[in-house]
Amino acid sequence: MFHTANSNKILHKKTNIQLSHVHYICSMNKIGFLFLMVCMTHLTKAQHIDILRTGFKYGPSAKSESGAALINASASVDVLLPLQRENGDAVLAGFNAEYAMLQIENSPAQHYYPTRFVLGYQKQLKSGNKFTALFLPSIKSNWQNINSNHLQNGIYARYDWYKTKNLKWQFGGYFNTELASLFFVPIISLNYYGSKNWHFYGVFPVNYNIMRNVGDRTRLGIRYQGLMNSIYTEVNGIPGYWERAPIELFLAVEHYFTPRIVGRFMAGHSVMRTMNLYDFNQQSDFRISAVRFGDNRNANYSAGDSFLFEFSLFYRYDLSDS
Numbered sequence: 001m002f003h004t005a006n007s008n009k010i011l012h013k014k015t016n017i018q019l020s021h022v023h024y025i026c027s028m029n030k031i032g033f034l035f036l037m038v039c040m041t042h043l044t045k046a047q048h049i050d051i052l053r054t055g056f057k058y059g060p061s062a063k064s065e066s067g068a069a070l071i072n073a074s075a076s077v078d079v080l081l082p083l084q085r086e087n088g089d090a091v092l093a094g095f096n097a098e099y100a101m102l103q104i105e106n107s108p109a110q111h112y113y114p115t116r117f118v119l120g121y122q123k124q125l126k127s128g129n130k131f132t133a134l135f136l137p138s139i140k141s142n143w144q145n146i147n148s149n150h151l152q153n154g155i156y157a158r159y160d161w162y163k164t165k166n167l168k169w170q171f172g173g174y175f176n177t178e179l180a181s182l183f184f185v186p187i188i189s190l191n192y193y194g195s196k197n198w199h200f201y202g203v204f205p206v207n208y209n210i211m212r213n214v215g216d217r218t219r220l221g222i223r224y225q226g227l228m229n230s231i232y233t234e235v236n237g238i239p240g241y242w243e244r245a246p247i248e249l250f251l252a253v254e255h256y257f258t259p260r261i262v263g264r265f266m267a268g269h270s271v272m273r274t275m276n277l278y279d280f281n282q283q284s285d286f287r288i289s290a291v292r293f294g295d296n297r298n299a300n301y302s303a304g305d306s307f308l309f310e311f312s313l314f315y316r317y318d319l320s321d322s
Contacts, residue, residue, distance in 0.1 A: 053077075053314025061105075062275065062306035068105040070275060070303035075099045080118060088124030092134065100231065102242060102275075104301060112231050112242075114140040116154070130160040136176070141232040149239060149280065150232050153177050158187060158203070166194030170203060179230040179241040180297070181284040205289060211254065219254040223266060228287070232280075239280035240300070245290075247271045248308055264312045270305040277301040 055076065061069040080094035096116040103109040120134030136154035139146060158172030170189040175182070189204040199219070202208030211221030228245040250268030257263060276299040285294025 053312055055310060055312035055314075057308060057310040059270075059306045059308045062270075062273075062303040064104075064301065064303045066301060068107070068301075070105070070301075070306075071101075071103045072275065073101045082122070090122040092118060092120040092122060092132075094118040110142075110233065112140070112142050112233070114138065114229070114231055115143075116140075120156070128162055131158070132160070132172075133157045140179075140230065149179075152179070152230075164194075167192055174206070174227075176229075178228070178243075178287070179232060179280070180243055180278065180282070181286050181292075181294075183228060183287045185227070185289050209252070211252065217256040219252075221252050223250045223252045223268075224248070225250070228290075233277070235277070235300075241278055241280060243274070243276045243278065245274045245276075247273055247290075250308070250310065260315055262314055264310075264314070266308075266310040266312075268308050270308060273305050275303045 057074050059072045061071060064070060076096065076098035078094070078096040080092060082090040082092050084090045095118060098112075098114045100112045100114060101109050102112070116136055116138035118134055118136060120132065122130055122132045124130055134156040136156060138152045138154065139150050140152055141150040143150075154174065154176035156172070156174045158170055161169045161171065163169060168191040170187060170191065172187040174185040174187065177183075185205065187203060187206070189202060189208065190200065191202070192198075192200040197213040199209065199211040199213075199221070202224070204224075206225075206227050208224045209221060211219045214220045225248040226246055228243070230244070231242045233240050233242055248268060248270050250266035252264060252266045254262055254264045278297055278299055282297040282299075284292050284297060287293065287295075
């Protein structure tokens with residue numbers, strides 16, 4: 001028998017990246033030993049790292065104004081290689097790869113492979129706080145006949161302020177050249193590590209989690225996900241793009257099959273979500289989070305909310321073992 005509550009005794013890890021789901025981690029000690037692990041995403045708490053995670057999400061029959069429902073499914077993996085320096089800083093490099101299937105009712109399925117690359121640096125400050133900056137170029141399309149329309153560029157910056165050893169504030173922003181317009185998301189979030197049974201973590205408004213231990217092997221809670229993104233497409237040879245603007249709320253269950261292998265099942269529903277298909281020349285001026293400026297676009301197709309189901313299986317690395 002093992003107890004997940006024991007993870008509360010683990011010291012805080014210096015490299016703490018919460019942008020996405022999968023990480024490869026490299027760390028180097030004073031004698032030059034290179035420690036390589038295959039990891040998949042995020043540092044859910046200060047006490048452990050979720051690694052080697054796989055996941056699949058399915059959204060059946062999102063209603064549309066045209067009457068033709070939309071079915072969407074996706075699977076993604078994030079890979080990050082932080083090379084930790086002796087002073088606590090880390091050089092960051094990696095990528096995020098997604099498979100996305102979108103199918104309008106009575107039409108052929110469309111397959112896309114949005115891929116984002118990561119290059120950045122995390123600075124360990126003398127105060128004990130951290131600053132992270134990432135450059136995020138991406139190719140968001142089906143990867144056929146790639147040109148400049150397939151490309152996007154993003155920047156992510158975050159300051160982690162440790163008010164106490166168990167209370168962390170996060171401030172920053174995410175900027176990206178989406179296909180409709182420039183896009184900016186301000187970030188402000190609170191992570192709390194002081195409770196034995198409760199877990200509060202995430203990077204709001206990208207994602208946030210409130211989980212509670214309900215047994216030796218199980219956690220139950222709520223997860224929020226939401227970050228607008230766009231994918232280049234061509235319909236009958238005419239350039240266009242899908243704009244996915246999700247706001248998703250889930251009931252989540254995490255179960256420890258072993259002390260390190262964890263499964264998470266989530267069931268939920270989107271809230272005021274839009275999944276719209278536009279001609280490429282349909283543009284707006286600017287967008288800050290959910291607020292659009294100069295948006296006079298007319299979608300060729302629009303789908304709204306649906307039920308959502310997501311399953312993930314990942315390896316949880318306990319820092320007390322390192």
